[in-house]
Ligand code: BG6
């Protein structure tokens with residue numbers, strides 16, 4: 001049968017989580033806020049606006065909307081500066097074989113990302129044509145763990161939630177998939193992603209028989 005395979009972007013398909021971190025860290029430093037990789041875990045899967053609020057809360061800073069808007073633009077410009085030269089090498093190990101296998105088996109593939117920069121990243125890495133539907137930060141009003149992004153993707157593909165499978169590296173994203181009654185697959189550390197139905201350290205640990213078991 002046809003299933004919908006919905007992929008998160010940052011930290012699942014491409015290794016861009018590190019660039020988000022660098023850009024946020026630079027801003028935090030300018031604001032005199034200590035921001036560590038541990039703090040950064042809380043930002044994964046979270047919208048840009050909410051991420052800034054979390055950082056400002058960390059530093060106990062109350063800011064005007066004007067300042068916040070300025071910092072959001074600054075962070076995004078820094079983030080984009082890291083993306084200027086990216087290409088297919090940014091795709092994480094094991095991802096392309098899975099995408100091509102799903103295409104081969106006539107399965108439906110969607111993107112379900114919080115990022116407003118999703119499309120240019122898919123274009124630069126040369127994989128945008130593999131997607132039957134793209135839902136990103138420009139399409140949704142409610143950020144993960146709200147399931148809106150995944151619900152929109154399944155709807156676009158005309159597949160039920162129960163026949164949808166979500167790949168996610170963030171806790172918020174796993175929660176969103178579970179709330180939507182979709183099959184959640186965590187990509188990353190088992191301790192962090194324990195709410196997922198299945199967990200793999202990365203895509204190289206996912207074999208053909210596992211994917212087949214999801215399709216049939
Ligand atoms: C998510 C990332 O995919 O997108 C977050 O995990 C990021 O770190 C969010 O903040 C929003 O991305 P962007 O590109 O719109 O700032």
Ligand code: MG
Nearest residue numbers: 008010011169
């Ligand atoms: Mg992610």
